[in-house]
Each structure stands twice: as C-alpha cells, then as structure tokens.
Amino acid sequence: MADAPRKLAWRIGEVVETSPETPRTKSLFLEIPGWVGHRAGQHVDVRLTAEDGYQAQRSYSIASAPENGRVELLIERLDDGEVSPYLTEELRAGDGLELRGPIGGWFAWDAREGPCS
Amino acid sequence: MSGGFISRGFRGRRRRAEGDVRIPPGQYLVEGFPVLSAGPTPRTPLEEWDFTIEGEVDGPRTWSWEEFRALPSEEITRDIHCVTKWSKLGTTWEGVSVDTLLEEVDTAAEYMVAFCDGGYTTNLPLEEVTGGKAWVAHTYEGKPISPEHGGPARLLVPHLYFWKSAKWVRGLRLVAEDEPGFWESLGYHNQGDPWREQRYWGD
Numbered sequence: 001m002a003d004a005p006r007k008l009a010w011r012i013g014e015v016v017e018t019s020p021e022t023p024r025t026k027s028l029f030l031e032i033p034g035w036v037g038h039r040a041g042q043h044v045d046v047r048l049t050a051e052d053g054y055q056a057q058r059s060y061s062i063a064s065a066p067e068n069g070r071v072e073l074l075i076e077r078l079d080d081g082e083v084s085p086y087l088t089e090e091l092r093a094g095d096g097l098e099l100r101g102p103i104g105g106w107f108a109w110d111a112r113e114g115p116c117s
Numbered sequence: 118m119s120g121g122f123i124s125r126g127f128r129g130r131r132r133r134a135e136g137d138v139r140i141p142p143g144q145y146l147v148e149g150f151p152v153l154s155a156g157p158t159p160r161t162p163l164e165e166w167d168f169t170i171e172g173e174v175d176g177p178r179t180w181s182w183e184e185f186r187a188l189p190s191e192e193i194t195r196d197i198h199c200v201t202k203w204s205k206l207g208t209t210w211e212g213v214s215v216d217t218l219l220e221e222v223d224t225a226a227e228y229m230v231a232f233c234d235g236g237y238t239t240n241l242p243l244e245e246v247t248g249g250k251a252w253v254a255h256t257y258e259g260k261p262i263s264p265e266h267g268g269p270a271r272l273l274v275p276h277l278y279f280w281k282s283a284k285w286v287r288g289l290r291l292v293a294e295d296e297p298g299f300w301e302s303l304g305y306h307n308q309g310d311p312w313r314e315q316r317y318w319g320d
Contacts, residue, residue, distance in 0.1 A: 008319060051123055055143070056127075056129050056145065082129060091126075096124075098122050098124065104303065104304055
C-alpha cells in the first residue's frame, strides 16, 4: 500500500497575460510556482476570496498542452455567474489567482497514446 | 502558504442567510439538476434489470424489478452536494433503505462496493450506508428517475459527495477489506464527506 497521498496544496499563480478569444470567452495564462505539470484533460480548482473572507470555488479544465510552460485556462463568461464574470472582466495581468491541481485521472490522456486508444 | 490571499476586486455573491448553514464549504447553490457522467448513459429494460447483494454473504440474493418494487419504500428529502461544487437543497426521492436489503443476508463484511450498469463502482463502509443513511432510489420528485439521473435505480447516500450515490446501480458486493471504486481510484477522496471538504486524495 502506498503512503497516504499528500493534500493537493493551494497555490498562488500569477496571471501573466489575458487574451479575449470570443466576446464571451477569455484565455488566462498563468505561471504557477511549484506546478508539477499535468496530463491533457485534467482540471484545476480555482478559489476566489473576498476581503471579508467570503470564498467561491469552481473547477476549470486546463486548455494548454502539457508541454507548454504556462498553464492556460479558457473561461466562458456566464451572465448570471459568480466567478466567470470576475475571471473574464476583472482579473488582469499581474494579479494573483489561487488554485490547486492538476485534478482528475479519467478524462485525461497522454500525447503518445492519443485520446481514442 | 496561501493563507490570507485576497482576490483583488472580488466581492462575490452573498448567499441568502437561510441557505447558508445548509451549504458545505466550497459549494454553491443551484436550482437545476446538473448531469455529470463518466461515460454513456446505459438503458437497461426493466424486464432485464435485477439487483443483487453478493460477496461476503451466506448466499447471494437477487431481486427482479417487480420484487424490488414490492419491498417497502421510504420517502426521503435531503440536500445533495456534488464534488464539482454544486449543491441542491431539498430534493425528494423514494427508495428502498439499504437496511431493508441487507436484512436479507448474513454477513461479517465491513465494506461494500456498489456496482452499476456501465461498469461504474463506488466503495463505502457499511456504517456509512446503514442506520437510515442510504437507499436504492427509484423515484425522484414523484416520477421514475430518468436515465440521465441514474434510473431505473440509483444509490442515494446524500450525506456524502454525490459520486457515492452511484447511478444505474445493480447491486452491492460486500467485502471484508475496503476496495477503492472508480473515482476513488482516480484521485477522489475515499470517504467524501462534504462538510469536511474531502474532495481529493489527501484532503
């Protein structure tokens, strides 16, 4: 039996660039100290914290290939959303973004095996 | 390391005070009923459906759909919490208590693995599914559970994250030693208590 897995730590990534993709979607490019890499198809949990301590968490798929140095999230803004309007309209380069991951071992694959093998 | 981090400019949507105490940490309220599945939706005809308790038992016990539906059902109204962060309050189900099913077998097992059409499994200690804590549900809001929500029958273990409430359940395999199920083998927590935010390995 393997050792008990360590808790997946929350990390502060830095938003190094944002890029609108469509009127409703925006890419966030992140540099995340301590990031261990990911497999295609995995996701991260993003946690936002207001000044009074109120928090909201959401899961987002990782949009970048594992070989890229930066982690990209592609966010669709939902008009009645709580987190996606913040990520697409408020967040800008230089901001920190708290997240943890990569998460998930099912909807995931490696380039050498392809998604359909 | 991340203690005290503030998301610049984030205010967030404040919850209604009434719902506040019923929503576990990191969850948000939804009014709809999101559908999340790891694979295609199986559609087993009721005449082919049965439910089996097997494994570490004196003998396996199988119910046809008619026999299963003749067992006493209970109405259950509970809040449900998905590990993908949504919570839905006050859902009403009807189903057969796992206590009722387990009365039919003798076992010394302390764990079970629920198995399903499509190959999905999830593991639970028997103490988490006995004493009025878990059901095999056949009815949701007064109607047969639809296939995308796990019909004809799904496990209902509402005090744990909802991946433990296995859709399309076909039986329980009682085991002496705990065996991680599908998501429990793929990075998700073995217990899955939403109030302790046991989402992933190590939480």
